Amino acid sequence: MKSIVQEEKACLFCGRTPTEEHHCFGGANRKLSEKYGLKVYLCHEHHNEPPFGVHFNKENMDMVRRIAQRKFEETHTREEFIKIFGRNYL
Helix, strand or coil: CCCCCCCCCCCCCCCCCCCEEEECCCHHHHHHHHHHCCEEEECHHHHHCCCCCCCCCHHHHHHHHHHHHHHHCCCCCHHHHHHHHCCCCC
16 A cells, blocks of 8 residues: 555655655554555665664654554544554654
């Protein structure tokens, strides 16, 4: 499924292109992120490079998860989100 978080494929943080697709909730929840369109587009620096990449920077990762949860809750309840993803990020 395409991203429900972003329409344009520009980096969520800085607006640069090209971008890489990042699943907002990884690991065991990666397939659920795909199913619900909870993906964002990030430049390589904000995706996979320290110190700002979401895979290295907890604050940036948490921000992405909060944005994704808010978007999900536009069409679902918080209870549904917690049931599906296991916790509340807001």
